[in-house]
Structure formats: structure tokens, C-alpha cells
Amino acid sequence: MNDHSTLFTIGQLAARTGLSVRTIRFWSDSGLVPPAGRSAGGYRLYDTAAVARLDLVRTLRELGLDLDTVRRILDRQSTVGDVARAHVRAMDARIGALALQRAVLRSVAQRDSTIEELRLMHDLARLSAQERQRMIDDFVDRVFEGIDPQAPGAGIGQAMRQLPADPTPEQVDAWLELAELVGDASFADRVRQMALAGAAAPRNPGPQGYEPSGVLEHAGAAVAAGVDPRSAEGRAVLDRIVDPGLPAAERARLADQLETFTDRRVERYWQLVGVLNGRPPFPPGVPAFEWFGAALRAHS
Structure with missing residues (x-):
């Protein structure tokens, strides 16, 4: 038998992947890792594609994706190679998340953080890149709703749309302070006031009277x-x-x-x-x- 025709019981699959039998059975019942067939005794049997799918499901779940999202990703994969390529992309995202957590922990180790700072840093580190971007986008959308993106002052929103994937300790500190700023309703109100005033100002105001x-x-x-x-x-x-x-x-x-x-x-x-x-x-x-x-x- 070659690897493509090898079949595993759920127990063998658990031993091969390090996942529990209970977890594999749950994911299988959810349709994420369907069995390739059944034994003469009615037990589920899984092929090598199931091994690759299990590894990918585990990585996606560790990234915080729910089962429905994982299912949609898996539904687009057809071969072991497809699953492996999706797994590589997911692992790249996971590596980026770990690098961010490492940078946060390094910053905590180097500074005498307060409990509140530690809590916020921990919460930010747990966010996926998508969730961190959504935090920024929500701030920008709230502040600049109905304002021409080319209007004076609107650039403040665009400037913050990217956060470093692997920040230095100095960038972690800046990011922490920036997260506190964009989460402050009074700051958002002040920026919107400035943006509205800039949008209402004439585009060619002439000399301003000083340098x-x-x-x-x-x-x-x-x-x-x-x-x-x-x-x-x-x-x-x-x-x-x-x-x-x-x-x-x-x-x-x-x-x-x-x-x-x-x-x-x-x-x-x-x-x-x-x-x-x-x-x-x-x-x-x-x-x-x-x-x-x-x-x-x-x-x-």
C-alpha cells in the first residue's frame, strides 16, 4: 500500500496528528474532515488527505476562525496539494501573530507595565491582523463619514490604515498608545471636528498671513x-x-x-x-x- 491508499482509524489518526479522538470526531461530524470510508465493522477510516485537512483545520482554529469560516476555506480545496498550499498561507498568518505576541511580551519584559496596560497589550496581541485592521477602519469610518477623502485633514485616517506585522518594542509602545487614542471617543470627536472644518474650508484660501x-x-x-x-x-x-x-x-x-x-x-x-x-x-x-x-x- 502506498501513502495514497493508506487508511487510518480515528485512533491512528489521533496518534499521527496529536489531536484527541474527541476533537477529530467532532470535526468529522461537522463535515470538516469527512471519512474516506468505513471498515467492515462500521468504523470510520481516513486517508492521507484527512491528515492534511486536520492540520489545516487546527491552524485555522488557532488563528481564531469559527467553524463556518473554516468550512468555507476547506470547501475551496480539492487536492492534498491545495490543502497544503492553504495550510502554508494559514501558517504564515500564524507566524505573524506569534511574532506580534513575542514583540508584546518583549515590551512587557522591558517596561514596568501597569495592569491596565498589560491587559490592553494582551488583548491587542490576541487580535488577528484582520481584527486589528477592523479596529482602525471603524475609527476612520466613524470620524470621516460623509467627508470627501481628498478633503484637507482626511489624510489622518488613511495614515493609520497599516500596522506593522512584526513590530519592534518601540513600535509596540507606539501602537499601544495609538490604540488608546483611537479608542477615545473625545479624540474621535476632535478629529471629526477638524476634518469637517477642513472639508468646509475653501480649497484656495489665499495667503494665510504668516509663515x-x-x-x-x-x-x-x-x-x-x-x-x-x-x-x-x-x-x-x-x-x-x-x-x-x-x-x-x-x-x-x-x-x-x-x-x-x-x-x-x-x-x-x-x-x-x-x-x-x-x-x-x-x-x-x-x-x-x-x-x-x-x-x-x-x-x-
């Missing part, structure tokens, strides 16, 4: 030096950023605009996305723009 680089340079230096934006020294710094003759109404408009589109948590979001995508870190700029807005209101 962002000038804000970072002059207001940033004022923040570092502890200059009060309401003081005379603050007024002198402001005059280096905007025309001293800028009308009060225009100063108020600029301050309103800055208040709408300046948010420390949103900037932190972009910093974390940069970590996840392996980009070099950038210094925070929001404090400079907050100082600038306060100075505009104080000297209107």
Missing part, C-alpha cells in the same frame, strides 16, 4: 524662553511673525483658525504613526502654534 516656519522659529523660541504671549515682549515676538499692522479682525480670524486645527493629541497621533512607519521623530510644534494663537488674541 509656519516663522511660527516655529520665533514662537518656539518664546515658548522655550518662557515669554508670556500677553506681555510687551510677547508683542515684539508676534510682530516678527505677522505684519504689525494686521487688522484686529484678521488677527482674531487667524486665532480661531489656529484653535480649530491645533491639537496636541492629533500631533501626538502623527508622531506615533511615524514610529510605526519607521520614520525619524520630529519635535512637537503645537506649543509654538498655541503660543502664537494666544499672542494674536492678546494683541488684537
Whole structure:
């Protein structure tokens, strides 16, 4: 007898695969691993294809797939080679999930995590890549519902659509913080407010009355030096950023605009996305723009 004609009893199949007789019988009764025939005594007999199917079912179940989903996958396979190829794809997914869990455990070992952080990290590590992506997609869909994806500000949603499959400890920490952010309803509301304001803004607004680089340079230096934006020294710094003759109404408009589109948590979001995508870190700029807005209101 060659391997293609070898038949196994359910007990032999259990010994060959390491699965329990009870599990094999349950999967067989569910139609996932049908017997190839029966013995003269009426006992089920399984062929080598059943061995391959059992291994694939076990891998798919370990990935968290329910029996109906496993059945749909198996229904597309016809030969042992088909099953083996599907098994390779499933194992690749399993390897990715294990790599993620390893990265999470490494991060836990390197930091003094709180119980809440540990719980969240454990929950995130157990999610499949599909489920993690769904978490991001739900956030994006909730925040940008009805908003043109090309509108200013909508890029914040697209930027987070990919998470690393095998993150470094630094990326695990960034991912943990990012997961907390997107799960915060107040953050989602703030991002939606910014996205709606960006979508409603004219596409060609004309000169904005200041150079962002000038804000970072002059207001940033004022923040570092502890200059009060309401003081005379603050007024002198402001005059280096905007025309001293800028009308009060225009100063108020600029301050309103800055208040709408300046948010420390949103900037932190972009910093974390940069970590996840392996980009070099950038210094925070929001404090400079907050100082600038306060100075505009104080000297209107």
C-alpha cells in the first residue's frame, strides 16, 4: 500500500496528528474532515488527505476562525496539494501573530507595565491582523463619514490604515498608545471636528498671513524662553511673525483658525504613526502654534 491508499482509524489518526479522538470526531461530524470510508465493522477510516485537512483545520482554529469560516476555506480545496498550499498561507498568518505576541511580551519584559496596560497589550496581541485592521477602519469610518477623502485633514485616517506585522518594542509602545487614542471617543470627536472644518474650508484660501516656519522659529523660541504671549515682549515676538499692522479682525480670524486645527493629541497621533512607519521623530510644534494663537488674541 502506498501513502495514497493508506487508511487510518480515528485512533491512528489521533496518534499521527496529536489531536484527541474527541476533537477529530467532532470535526468529522461537522463535515470538516469527512471519512474516506468505513471498515467492515462500521468504523470510520481516513486517508492521507484527512491528515492534511486536520492540520489545516487546527491552524485555522488557532488563528481564531469559527467553524463556518473554516468550512468555507476547506470547501475551496480539492487536492492534498491545495490543502497544503492553504495550510502554508494559514501558517504564515500564524507566524505573524506569534511574532506580534513575542514583540508584546518583549515590551512587557522591558517596561514596568501597569495592569491596565498589560491587559490592553494582551488583548491587542490576541487580535488577528484582520481584527486589528477592523479596529482602525471603524475609527476612520466613524470620524470621516460623509467627508470627501481628498478633503484637507482626511489624510489622518488613511495614515493609520497599516500596522506593522512584526513590530519592534518601540513600535509596540507606539501602537499601544495609538490604540488608546483611537479608542477615545473625545479624540474621535476632535478629529471629526477638524476634518469637517477642513472639508468646509475653501480649497484656495489665499495667503494665510504668516509663515509656519516663522511660527516655529520665533514662537518656539518664546515658548522655550518662557515669554508670556500677553506681555510687551510677547508683542515684539508676534510682530516678527505677522505684519504689525494686521487688522484686529484678521488677527482674531487667524486665532480661531489656529484653535480649530491645533491639537496636541492629533500631533501626538502623527508622531506615533511615524514610529510605526519607521520614520525619524520630529519635535512637537503645537506649543509654538498655541503660543502664537494666544499672542494674536492678546494683541488684537
